[in-house]
Amino acid sequence: MSYENALANVLKDPNLIYQERNDAIIISSKPKQDSEETKQKILTQTIRGQVIDEESKLPLIGVTVMIEDSSPPIGATTNIDGNFRIEKVPVGRVNLQLSYIGYEQKIIPNIVVNSAKVVVLNLTLHEYTTKMDEVTVVAQMDKGSPINDMALVDARSISPEESNRYAGPFNDPTRILSNYAGIATTQDGSNDIIVRGNSPKYVQWRLEGVQITNPNHFANQSGIGTGGISALNNNMLATSDFYTSAFPAEYGDVLSGVYDIKLRSGNNERFEGVFGVGIMGTDITLEGPLKKGYAGSYLINYRYSTITLLSTLGLLDRSGATNFQDGAFKIMLPSDKLGTFSIFGLGGFSGFDLENISGIDAVLSPGFSGQLSSLSKDHSTRSYLFNTGINHSIYLSKKSYLNTSVIYSTDGINDNVQARYNPPAQAEDSPYQYFEGDVNKSTYRGAMTFNYKFNNRHKLQAGFKYAYFSYDYFQQLQKDTLSTPRLLADFDEQMSTLRNFISWKFQAFSNVTFITGIHQMNDFYNQNRTLEPRFAMDWRLTPNIDLTLGYGKHSTMESAHNYFAKVPNDNGTLTEPNRNLGLLKADHYTLAIEKRFRPDLKAKLGIYYQWLYDLPVAKDSSYYATINERIDYEYVHLVNEGEGKNYGVELTIEKFFNNSYYFLVNMSLFQSKYKTLENKWRNTQYNSEYIANILAGKEFLNLGRKDNQALTINLKVFVGGGRKIIPLRRDDQGQLNVDPANDQYWDYDKAYESSLDDLHQIDFSMSYKWNRPKTTHEFYLNIYDITEAKGRISEYYDDSEPGNISYITQVGLFPNLMYKVYF
Structure with missing residues (x-):
């Protein structure tokens, strides 16, 4: 409905009211003469925001924004700045319908409206490529479509509402990824992201459009992306994008997946806050305008480990527990002539102290994949991360705009492992320094992206991204009191990269869209350069069926410790043979077909193939390859002569949250292989080899005496194959055949041939929310692995156990209780 049509409707319908305000045109029905008792029961809130063109990012004037199926109708139209405001929206969940002449209609589903918090939205519309006749157009729900308009294949958006709703993720916006097809975790308590069989180290983390550090607490010395708890807080996030292959041309130095995380803007009209306390952490989020009458805003969050807080207050006596704290902020600074500036940041500290640990050595330290069962160890670790940056966006004309970013990132970890013989070999045996590691990295980044929309068919995007890395590493391991410490790494080095890209979006027909591009990678340390073509196509075969096709060549640098590893040569002298290590490379192919059965129900079937080459592998022709490492990495001589392949098929059936319920069913069948010398x-x-998820949830509304309460119940069922392992040595009869005296435990000839158990898990969550005139309260309970499956993930030698074998298993049952108040 256009601006003129909206006015015409008002003139024709005596039951509608027209109001013109500074920021919007509001169309609503004349109120009914309800009793005072009825008026007191109805709690309402305001929905406001801005609608812009999807590609040019310019504001759209006169867009009709309506609450779907509202009776009487509630809505507004956008003003000259593209802003709209809809007041007195009943609390609960609503869908917004957007319509504008010359643009595709869109439905924004499942918007949560609470009594204590204004809903602020940033929305986009896509322009038609052909002139439309006067026909009835059915709007499609904008659910799961990527925010990035230059992404057509293997990309989806993830909303904070989904992170809150889905069972299992502990309110952790990274764990939610494992609910989707082709993505798994290691099931050992970490929040690793394994995309289509690729190592977690090859996932790229981005914040506000710029690459950042691994945003997880309790990282390890390898820095490959593992951790236990994310420093990201769901209260801060806006809808973000995740990519699984054939990435758009702007993304480089990555093989596996890209999580492009967005922070929302704070409310620039009034002060609001959220306070939460739970088993995982106690946090507070505050937001509001910088000053009255200015469109700028602030948003800030701080979280502290609840267990540590209780211990500090003397309310809990803890021993060996973990602790963490983190914070994030975003400040919006719009201007009339200089564009919009935003300043953002994310940081955190974490650590733990563990005593009397024995068993598998690889859990504690790098450099050796063996174990010394005769030792017990005390492990102390401290880690930190910090990212801060400035973004600037400015319109250069009605068809072009420029984005510029500058960011500083740093992270590090300090490990100290003391060991002692257990039992002592001699009376005078005392603890000694078993492992010592101090790893620090700082990165300076600058990026600029130019966007130009020629017309409704053609868009051009081009830019560059520069990064300067500074590494300071020291790692040393001593296996026993008789041997001398082995120096694993000791370097203070700098590297830099420059990545350039150009991408062209062409809508050939109203139902066919192409995106082509080139990404160039320049590694200045080893003078490596690549040209990486990218291609994607979306063909709408029918109004409800889409076919997508994509290809991309990708490359990335290895983790820094591999370049500067200290490796002994034949005479025992330490060398650094990997300084000239080249880039890892991969070709991604993907094909998918999607069918929409109705606006809130769709199915998608996809296949993919990834060919990986120039992979660093051990020069001694052993099983070892860096693409396969996790915390059990080694320092060996590497050459870029390995190969790999990942291929599979994925099926997803998804019913979006609508009419108070949803479900998501997906299955992935795949293979992930590699070859060394x-x-x-x-x-x-x-x-x-396989992953399957079933998620479902139901919301019960209008509970309580005042109809102001809601109960939501969610369930997740997971089944999947186990992680492939290096087994313990056994003889031909299958009997254990280890040799502790000579440190021989593992059968490397059978590395990764099999796993121990197939894994399964059931997670349950529920939330109870009640709205009051000025506050909203919510209790949230998540029970992780309610059946306490504890499937075996890996094995290790332990002479204190029957059969001398112990196992690392799934975490088992873990409840997370949380209370939030919105004010």
Whole structure:
């Protein structure tokens, strides 16, 4: 409905009211003469925001924004700045319908309206490529479509509402990824992201459009992306994008997946806040305008480990527990002539102290994949991360705009492991320094992206991204009191990269869209350069069926410790043979077909193939390859002569949250293989071969005496193959055949041939929310692994156990209780 049509409707219908305000045109029905008792029961809130063109990012004037199926109708139209405001929207969940002449209609589903918090939205519309006749157009729900308009294949958006609703993720916006097809975790308590059989180290994390550090607490010395708890807080996030292959041309230095996380803007009209306390952490989020009459805003969050807080207050006596704290902020600074500036940041500290640990050595330290069962260890670790940056966006004309970013990132970890013989070999045996590691990295980044929309068919995007890395590493390991410490790494080095890209979006027909591009990678340390073509196509075969096709060549640098590893040569002298290590490379192919059965129900079937080459593998022709490493990495001589392949099929059936319920069913069948100089194809340790998820939830509204309460129940069922392992040595009869005296435990000839158990897990969550005139209260309970499955993930030698074998298993049952108040 256009601006003129909206006015015409008002003139014709005596039951509608027209109001013109500074920021919007409001169309609503004349109120009914309800009793005072009825008026007191109805709690309402305001929905406001801005609607812009999807590609040019310019504000759209006169867009009709309506609450779907509202009776009487409630809505507004956008003003000269594209802003709209809809007041007195009843609390609960609503869908917004957007319509504008010359643009595709869109439905924004499942918007949560609470009594204590204004809903602020940033919305986009896509322009038609052909002139439309006067026909009835059915709007499609904008659910799961990527925010990035230059992404057509293997990309989806993830909303904070989904992170809150889905069972299992502990309110952790990274764990939610494992609910989607082709993505898994290691099931050992960490929040690793394994995309289509690729190592978690190859996931790229981005914040506000710029690459950042691994945003997880309790990282390890390898820095490959593992951690236990994300420093990201769901209260801060806006809808974000995740990519699984054939990435748009702007993304480089990545092989596996890209999580492009967005922070929302604070409310620039009034002060609001959220306070939460739970088992995982106690946090507070505050937001509001910078000053009255100015469109700028602030948003800030701080979280502290609840267990640590209780211990500090003397309310809990803890021993060996973990602790963490983190914070984030975003400040919006719009101007009339200089564009919009935003300043953002994310930081955190974490650590733990563990005593009397024995068993598998790889859990504690890098450099060796063996174990010394005769030792017990005390492990103390401290880690930190910090990212801060400035973004600037400015319109250069009605068809072009420029984005510029500058960011500083740093992270590090300090490990100290003391060991002692257990039992002592001699009376005078005392603890000694078993492992010592101090790893620090700082990165300076600058990026600029130019966007130009020629017309409704053609858009051009081009830019560059520069990064300067500074590394300071020291790692040393001493296996026993008789041997001398082995220096694993000791370097203070700098590297830099420059990545350039150009991408062209062409809508050839109203139902066919192409995106082509080139990404160039420049590694200045080893003078490596690549040209990486990218291609994607979306063909709408019918109004309800889409076919997508994509290809991309990708490359990335290895983790820094591999370049500067201290490796002994034949005479025992330490060398650094990997300084000239080249880039890892991959070709991604993807094909998918999607069918929409109705606006809130769709199914998608996809296949993919990834060919990986120039992979760093051990020069000694052993099983070892960096693509397969996790915390059990080694310092060996590497050469870029390995190969790999990941391929599979994925099926997803998704019913979006609508009419108070949803469900999501997906299954992935895949293989993940690699080959070293031994010329033998092996499974990667991430080749679990299949993953299946079933998620469902139901919301019960209008509960309580005042109809102001709601109960939501969610359930998740997961089944999947186990992680492939290096087994303990056994004889031909299958009996354990380890040799602790000579440190021989593992059968490397059978590396990753099999796993121990298939894994399964059931998670349950529920939330109870009640709205009051000025506050909203919510209790949230998540029970992780309610059946306490504890499937076996890996094995290790332990002479204190029957059969001398112990196992690392799934975490088991873990409840997370949380209370939030919105004010």
